[in-house]
Amino acid sequence: MNPEEIMKKIKEQEGLSRRDALKMMALSPIAASVLASSAAPASAEAASSDAVGKVVIVGGGSGALMVLARLRRALSKPDITIIAPNEKHVYQPGQIFVAAGEYDPEDIIFDNTGYIGDDVTWIKDEVATFDPDNNKLTTKKGTEVAYDYLVVATGVQYHYEQIEGLTVDMIGKNGISSVYLSDLAAGTAEGGTITRDWFNALHEAAKTSKPRVICTQPSTPLKCGGAPQKILYLSDDFLKRDKLTADFIFATASEKLFSLPEIDTAIQKVQAGYGNITNKFGHDLIRIDAEKKIATFHHKYQVQGEFDKDLNEYDMIDKEEEVEMQYDFIHISPPTAAVDAVANSPLAWQKGTAKGWLEVDRETLQHRRYKNVFGIGDVCGIPVGKTGGSARHQGPIVVGNLISVMEKKEELALKFDGYTVCPLKVSYGKIIMAEFNYDGLAPSFPLDPAQPRWVWWAFDLYMLQPMYRYLMLNGLM
Ligand SMILES: Cc1cc2nc3c(=O)[nH]c(=O)nc-3n(C[C@H](O)[C@H](O)[C@H](O)COP(=O)(O)OP(=O)(O)OC[C@H]3O[C@@H](n4cnc5c(N)ncnc54)[C@H](O)[C@@H]3O)c2cc1C
Incomplete structure (x- = not known):
């Protein structure tokens, strides 16, 4: 379907005004690719902080790449290392559409290289152990890596x-x-x-x-x-x-x-x-x-x-x-569960219902005991659904608060509200878009969230993948 056809169908099926339909279509694949092609490389944008220090990001999924892109833009002298094994990135929400026969398998695999700039040190390995008391970690291949600041974005492990x-x-x-x-x-x-x-x-x-x-x-x-x-x-x-x-x-x-x-x-x-x-x-x-x-x-x-x-x-x-x-x-x-390297480390909650998951504050996303450590995404032991939507909302909070710590500020001003989203596909062509936060339902658009809608199906199927690929992973939304 082309964007014009999608818009016609949104108007027919949802009875939206032309203005509201246009508002939604502003998020179309075309808008996404135009923005992507005009997106300046991270280093060419105005940086907001002269803070210095070696930042190590662990993970190569949604949360890690979102933090990486934002941090490269925000720091005037970035010194960033990413430890991630994967040269390919999986758009995991798309696995459902592959199962449903709506996407081909190759629609959900992207090249990671484009997201990790030349100014970043990329260690293609996995972390085996964390030693936060000495600000260092060791990879599976035995490389020891020291850091001043650490962002953990290792997601989950299936059992x-x-x-x-x-x-x-x-x-x-x-x-x-x-x-x-x-x-x-x-x-x-x-x-x-x-x-x-x-x-x-x-x-x-x-x-x-x-x-x-x-x-x-x-x-x-x-x-x-x-x-x-x-x-x-x-x-x-x-x-x-x-x-x-x-x-x-x-x-x-x-x-x-x-x-x-x-x-x-x-x-x-x-x-x-x-x-x-x-x-x-x-x-x-x-x-x-x-x-x-x-x-x-x-x-x-x-x-x-x-x-x-x-x-x-x-x-x-x-x-x-x-x-x-x-x-x-x-x-x-x-x-x-959280990946073993985190679950078996001092970084994990040592007791309670979140035992084994990363012990971060649910609002600042700063580690509760190691103040130079932050977490993003599924690895966090906070009462939030584990979704890419949450990671997207956490990205600016993690980067803003990390920079505050790098600038030796006392207060961490940015607070995560617990946003998460579940685009529940209740049939072919209908989705209940459940968006919520720590306080309850939090819809982004003034439509009854409990109503199954074709518009959300169209949004998820046609728009979300390019938005994710070109905007979210580049830290542009
Ligand atoms: C079937 C399915 C459907 C989904 N549908 C949706 C949806 O509709 N909407 C939505 O918002 N979200 C959805 N999600 C969830 C979403 O994909 C995740 O929440 C999101 O990817 C979390 O990002 P993350 O960075 O925390 O983890 P991930 O993106 O999973 O990335 C983790 C990364 O860490 C790396 N890693 C692991 N261990 C180590 C280590 N020891 N050292 C270094 N690197 C390591 C991995 O290789 C990987 O690169 C879905 C997921 C699945 C599986």
């Missing part, structure tokens, strides 16, 4: 192996899929293509039978917590469009479909529309028997006990059990 009976090479065979599957260090993302094949195999099977499909969500924090449901609804709709059907089970360790009540209610309506989805709340996948196609879940639940006259309420008793479910097709969302 498929925590599901007994599952190994990564089983994904893509015997009805098992996982859109998450990727090797970010190698710059590959197999999960999208594997899940596209899984959609097609399911479609084929539904022509002659009514397959049973399970989509899982683990108990750990998950990057893009909406992805398990995106796959659930898109695969269901993929069948529905050809008048085929299956029995879908959404087996989630969570007790609800979405943390915000308004969005939870909207999703319940979506599910009622499908009419073939059963939710299994409190179910965490722990084992898989790929040969027999049986998935086993740890199920936590409560039963009503004695009535307590003093409290005037029933006592609730915690119960747990193992539950086996037969499947024909299963989509697995893996348990995740």
Whole structure:
């Protein structure tokens, strides 16, 4: 679709005024590429600070590149080292569109070199250990790197192996899929293509039978917590469009479909529309028997006990059990944790619910104990959904506050409000755009966020990828 056609459809479907439609279209791919081509190299822009010091950025994903671009522009004498193994960058949100057959696999892999300027020292390696008490770290190849300031942007690590009976090479065979599957260090993302094949195999099977499909969500924090449901609804709709059907089970360790009540209610309506989805709340996948196609879940639940006259309420008793479910097709969302180098270091929270994740202040994003260290993105142990949208909002905060520390200022003026976003694809052509922060819903555009809309589908499918590629990764938005 060209931008004119998109705008016509936005006006028809959403009843937006021409002015509002134009406002949205200002974010079109054309606008993005024009801006990208006119974007000055970092060094040519006016710098806002003469602060000096060696800054080391660890990671080569969304958060790291956003910080790198902004820092190169802000410092008049930048001395920046990036430690990142990947020459290729994966646009991870696009894995869902690859699965849905809307993108080709190559649409989501970009060359990292263009984002890391010649003035930056690039160590193509991974950090093995952090030693923040001595302001240094060691890479896997054994290089010791000292720093004055450190930004940690290492994202998350998948733990498929925590599901007994599952190994990564089983994904893509015997009805098992996982859109998450990727090797970010190698710059590959197999999960999208594997899940596209899984959609097609399911479609084929539904022509002659009514397959049973399970989509899982683990108990750990998950990057893009909406992805398990995106796959659930898109695969269901993929069948529905050809008048085929299956029995879908959404087996989630969570007790609800979405943390915000308004969005939870909207999703319940979506599910009622499908009419073939059963939710299994409190179910965490722990084992898989790929040969027999049986998935086993740890199920936590409560039963009503004695009535307590003093409290005037029933006592609730915690119960747990193992539950086996037969499947024909299963989509697995893996348990995740911070990468080992962070989780096993003094930089991690040492106790509490965020144990193992980077211990930063939820507003300033400065490390709570090591004041010359900042964090951005999924690695942060703060109560925020792990999304690229969050990283985008965190970028200016991290850079602004880091420069304040470099300038020896007492106060860190910039505060992150907890912004995150979930573009929940509830069918082909409809998205619920849930944007929220520490205080609740925070829509960027004056439209009811609980309403599934084609305009958000168009925005996500056609506009977000070029905006991400040309603007966000260059620190221009
Ligand atoms: C299927 C899927 C769908 C998604 N959909 C959306 C969406 O719709 N909207 C949205 O906003 N977000 C979405 N996301 C989430 C988004 O991609 C992430 O939140 C975002 O990429 C986080 O950025 P990051 O920099 O923290 O981590 P990443 O971008 O994951 O980058 C981490 C980097 O650190 C590197 N690294 C790891 N360990 C080390 C080490 N020890 N030393 C050096 N480098 C290391 C990795 O190689 C990688 O380059 C989705 C993610 C997935 C997987």
